[in-house]
Amino acid sequence: MDAWNIRDFEPEDLEAVVRMDSSSTTTNQSPLFALSDVVGSLLNRHPAVVAVTDGRIVGTAVGRIDEDRAWVMRISLDPGWRKRGLGSALLSQLEHRLLAKGVRRVTALLPDGETGAAALTNSGFAARAGVTYYEKVETVSPQSVEVLALLGGGVPPAGLWRQVAGMAREKSLIERKIVLPLSQPELAADHGVAAPRAVVLFGPPGTGKTTFARAIASRLGWPFVELFPSRLASNGNGLAAGLGHAFTAMDELEHVVVFIDEVEEVAAQRHPGSPSVGVVNELLKSIVGFRERAGRLLVCATNSVRALDDAFLRHGRFDYVLPIGAPDAEARHALWERYLGNEKVDVSGLVDATEGYTPADVAHAARTVAQATFERSVDSGGRCHADTQDYLNVIDKVRPTLTPEMVRAFDEDIATHART
Numbered sequence: 001m002d003a004w005n006i007r008d009f010e011p012e013d014l015e016a017v018v019r020m021d022s023s024s025t026t027t028n029q030s031p032l033f034a035l036s037d038v039v040g041s042l043l044n045r046h047p048a049v050v051a052v053t054d055g056r057i058v059g060t061a062v063g064r065i066d067e068d069r070a071w072v073m074r075i076s077l078d079p080g081w082r083k084r085g086l087g088s089a090l091l092s093q094l095e096h097r098l099l100a101k102g103v104r105r106v107t108a109l110l111p112d113g114e115t116g117a118a119a120l121t122n123s124g125f126a127a128r129a130g131v132t133y134y135e136k137v138e139t140v141s142p143q144s145v146e147v148l149a150l151l152g153g154g155v156p157p158a159g160l161w162r163q164v165a166g167m168a169r170e171k172s173l174i175e176r177k178i179v180l181p182l183s184q185p186e187l188a189a190d191h192g193v194a195a196p197r198a199v200v201l202f203g204p205p206g207t208g209k210t211t212f213a214r215a216i217a218s219r220l221g222w223p224f225v226e227l228f229p230s231r232l233a234s235n236g237n238g239l240a241a242g243l244g245h246a247f248t249a250m251d252e253l254e255h256v257v258v259f260i261d262e263v264e265e266v267a268a269q270r271h272p273g274s275p276s277v278g279v280v281n282e283l284l285k286s287i288v289g290f291r292e293r294a295g296r297l298l299v300c301a302t303n304s305v306r307a308l309d310d311a312f313l314r315h316g317r318f319d320y321v322l323p324i325g326a327p328d329a330e331a332r333h334a335l336w337e338r339y340l341g342n343e344k345v346d347v348s349g350l351v352d353a354t355e356g357y358t359p360a361d362v363a364h365a366a367r368t369v370a371q372a373t374f375e376r377s378v379d380s381g382g383r384c385h386a387d388t389q390d391y392l393n394v395i396d397k398v399r400p401t402l403t404p405e406m407v408r409a410f411d412e413d414i415a416t417h418a419r420t
């Protein structure tokens with residue numbers, strides 16, 4: 001049995017240990033500690049042992065100490081040395097070294113059935129049932145942080161997607177066609193589904209286009225960068241150069257959702273000789289480059305899709321051109337609830353009375369009632385409350401942003417430009 005000799009890891013063993021690491025696994029799961037973490041522990045001289053036979057390394061156990069507890073980072077075995085007690089022998093030697101350093105509790109985390117599982121069980125480690133391993137891989141690398149800061153971007157808070165109320169049709173479309181292929185690229189590719197790289201959201205002002213763009217980034221956990229044409233233009237060499245630079249800088253980011261609001265201002269219909277030609281051309285060129293890399297999404301928003309240059313919307317540049325219309329009843333319900341506080345009001349009545357209202361209209365009506373009620377409280381010296389009728393009276397006087405003409409034009413735009 002003792003055909004091996006177990007000793008402390010030495011730096012010159014590193015190459016052999018790394019080489020054995022990939023052949024040792026018995027599952028197709030990735031290890032809980034990456035090889036780079038294991039190497040980090042070894043280089044920092046945390047306790048680790050190797051088994052040697054005929055001058056060759058055939059097994060290793062790597063620990064990492066944190067105060068009085070330690071992790072077993074890795075137990076790896078040469079495939080020819082499985083099931084011979086070597087794993088247990090390595091583990092027992094590693095445990096001695098950990099105990100000598102004052103460790104009281106040793107923990108290991110392995111995919112089911114991975115090399116080392118039998119050794120742990122045989123060495124008295126108890127498997128904890130009912131434990132789920134949670135993992136979040138941050139999508140922003142340390143190098144990206146600088147680029148992001150330069151571009152004024154950042155990772156939006158989690159949960160924005162959930163906060164987009166109502167809009168079930170739009171949400172489901174964006175979820176299925178945009179978010180899922182981007183968040184599960186391998187599975188999508190396996191089905192021949194190409195992840196989208198660029199989308200246009202169009203619709204009247206205040207319908208939630210910006211909200212959706214940020215929510216997509218939040219849902220993916222990707223950083224969000226908004227490009228402001230006015231800011232790009234003020235950087236010295238004009239808007240076209242500014243756009244080019246911004247897109248080049250974003251090549252450094254592993255993941256990013258880029259947002260250009262009111263894109264019709266940079267991508268308006270070109271006329272021969274007009275100064276916008278260079279800008280549109282630069283943007284079109286940038287989009288082509290942008291599309292070549294995975295892990296990124298460009299979202300352009302516009303209130304006026306018909307003003308966009310024809311070449312801009314041509315196939316191959318944008319995967320989807322999605323209409324975002326006025327908030328539906330459920331979205332208005334959520335908006336009203338946000339503003340009503342604890343006033344006792346028939347919310348459904350307000351929802352029905354505000355069809356065609358944008359969120360800004362709802363906010364304006366709510367603010368008007370709040371101000372009037374506040375003044376009444378001041379005048380009367382008591383705490384007044386608004387009732388449903390107070391709201392309905394104000395709603396009666398607030399003209400909805402969306403006029404019948406705008407709704408008609410939006411329907412036309414959907415027929416002509418939407419690509420879902």
Ligand SMILES: Nc1ncnc2c1ncn2[C@@H]1O[C@H](COP(=O)(O)OP(=O)(O)O)[C@@H](O)[C@H]1O
Nearest residue numbers: 163164165167205206207208209210211331359
């Ligand atoms: N579905 C929604 N649920 C809740 N709030 C919304 C929704 N859509 C828009 N809003 C709110 O309405 C306001 C205007 O939305 P915004 O995304 O800026 O519109 P747009 O970009 O289309 O002009 C924002 O304050 C946003 O929080």
Ligand SMILES: [Mg+2]
Nearest residue numbers: 209210261301
């Ligand atoms: Mg907007």
